[in-house]
Amino acid sequence: MHLAVLLFASALFVATFALDNGVMRTPPMGWLAWERFRCDIDCEHDPKNCISENLFIDMADRLSEDGWRELGYIYVNIDDCWSSMKRDEKGRLQADPKRFPGGIHKLARYMHDRGLKLGLYGDMGTHTCGGYPGTTLDKIEIDAQTFAEWEVDMFKFDGCYSNATEQEKGYPLMSKALNATGRPIGYSCSWPAYQGGLPPQVNYTQLGEICNLWRNYGDIQDSWDSVLNIIDWFFENQDVLIPAAGPGQWNDPDMLIAGDFGLSMEQSRAQMALWAIMAAPLFMSNDLRTVSSGARSILQNKMVISINQDAMGIQGRRILKEKSQIQVFWRPLSNNASALVFFSRRNDMPYHYQTTLSKLNYTTGSYKIYDVFTEKTMVLKDSTSFVVSVNPTGVVMWYVSASAKLNHRQFYKGGRLQGSGYDDENAIPRVFL
Numbered sequence: 001m002h003l004a005v006l007l008f009a010s011a012l013f014v015a016t017f018a019l020d021n022g023v024m025r026t027p028p029m030g031w032l033a034w035e036r037f038r039c040d041i042d043c044e045h046d047p048k049n050c051i052s053e054n055l056f057i058d059m060a061d062r063l064s065e066d067g068w069r070e071l072g073y074i075y076v077n078i079d080d081c082w083s084s085m086k087r088d089e090k091g092r093l094q095a096d097p098k099r100f101p102g103g104i105h106k107l108a109r110y111m112h113d114r115g116l117k118l119g120l121y122g123d124m125g126t127h128t129c130g131g132y133p134g135t136t137l138d139k140i141e142i143d144a145q146t147f148a149e150w151e152v153d154m155f156k157f158d159g160c161y162s163n164a165t166e167q168e169k170g171y172p173l174m175s176k177a178l179n180a181t182g183r184p185i186g187y188s189c190s191w192p193a194y195q196g197g198l199p200p201q202v203n204y205t206q207l208g209e210i211c212n213l214w215r216n217y218g219d220i221q222d223s224w225d226s227v228l229n230i231i232d233w234f235f236e237n238q239d240v241l242i243p244a245a246g247p248g249q250w251n252d253p254d255m256l257i258a259g260d261f262g263l264s265m266e267q268s269r270a271q272m273a274l275w276a277i278m279a280a281p282l283f284m285s286n287d288l289r290t291v292s293s294g295a296r297s298i299l300q301n302k303m304v305i306s307i308n309q310d311a312m313g314i315q316g317r318r319i320l321k322e323k324s325q326i327q328v329f330w331r332p333l334s335n336n337a338s339a340l341v342f343f344s345r346r347n348d349m350p351y352h353y354q355t356t357l358s359k360l361n362y363t364t365g366s367y368k369i370y371d372v373f374t375e376k377t378m379v380l381k382d383s384t385s386f387v388v389s390v391n392p393t394g395v396v397m398w399y400v401s402a403s404a405k406l407n408h409r410q411f412y413k414g415g416r417l418q419g420s421g422y423d424d425e426n427a428i429p430r431v432f433l
């Protein structure tokens with residue numbers, strides 16, 4: 001009896017203090033309109049690219065027909081500039097009737113019929129960043145209700161035109177309001193990005209309790225400079241950011257821009273690799289109708305995706321910044337495996353970086369290595385010196401299996417030699433092969 005009361009009380013406690021919506025146990029993946037399509041509302045001159053239901057239908061068709069959905073890219077996310085300038089007579093947000101004649105609910109159904117999910121955008125100030133109606137504190141409940149009625153699966157809550165005090169109230173309030181609808185809706189908070197991304201202004205413990213993901217930093221643009229700027233900020237502040245991440249709660253360095261205009265193939269691989277190390281949400285913002293086969297094969301690389309999606313959800317870190325401008329990144333993965341990325345900040349030519357696994361903190365043993373982008377495998381002892389050739393602005397990325405050790409139980413069972421003598425953990429996961 002007492003135990004039951006205690007259990008019930010502690011369940012209540014958890015329900016009050018944790019975002020308990022059960023979604024996004026691994027980083028969410030999908031497509032997001034903003035970086036590539038912005039606030040293009042000129043459907044008259046640009047019918048294929050303007051923010052309209054046709055654009056989202058086209059992207060949904062590509063995701064479900066071109067192999068993306070099976071890899072985990074399931075969210076189709078509308079960003080700013082989707083709504084009408086006016087709320088309806090009941091005070092509810094409504095989609096622009098010209099550009100979204102079917103409305104948001106119909107679009108959500110279209111996604112669901114194809115095994116996809118729909119994301120929507122709002123802003124907790126008076127206006128969205130693009131000048132559309134915002135969701136001020138008094139509108140939070142009605143808007144959360146509306147999104148649930150429309151069967152929306154994810155909601156990004158931006159912070160333009162609001163102040164710190166309003167944000168402190170509004171972000172937790174929206175979390176509660178979304179939960180209260182009973183519909184699991186992934187909740188993306190832009191709050192930290194508006195507060196400099198760091199403590200003491202930002203409370204990452206609280207964010208993990210109320211949001212599934214959060215934008216910590218500025219917007220990505222279609223350039224390598226922008227990607228580098230984001231990488232530098234996230235890894236310079238890794239000691240603050242790493243503990244904040246885990247299943248259901250992710251740091252969000254913003255969209256993947258492979259397939260756009262600003263990145264070379266090397267740079268696209270570098271972004272993909274480092275986003276996987278960071279356990280970052282993988283939202284592509286590109287035109288899936290015309291994406292090149294090179295960009296597609298990077299974005300669809302199964303091994304890098306499965307590293308990103310590792311079930312432990314531990315965000316990785318930069319472990320070395322060499323004078324040679326090679327940087328090394330590491331992420332612990334399930335089954336005692338790990339991922340390594342060698343990243344070149346050089347601008348001259350491929351650099352031959354020489355090291356050993358033991359210099360990279362690996363313990364004694366022999367490791368199976370799978371090169372994520374060349375798909376080659378090899379075996380390396382911790383003490384063996386090796387050389388990786390890293391292209392300018394590019395990466396070499398490895399999946400490193402658990403170190404092979406003799407499994408004595410298996411070996412000597414019944415006094416006879418049995419099994420392979422190696423832990424199964426040392427195998428390369430089937431998904432990659």
Ligand code: GLA
Nearest residue numbers: 034079080128129130158219
């Ligand atoms: C802000 C956000 C972007 C995008 C735009 C839309 O800048 O950070 O991701 O949503 O607003 O106007």
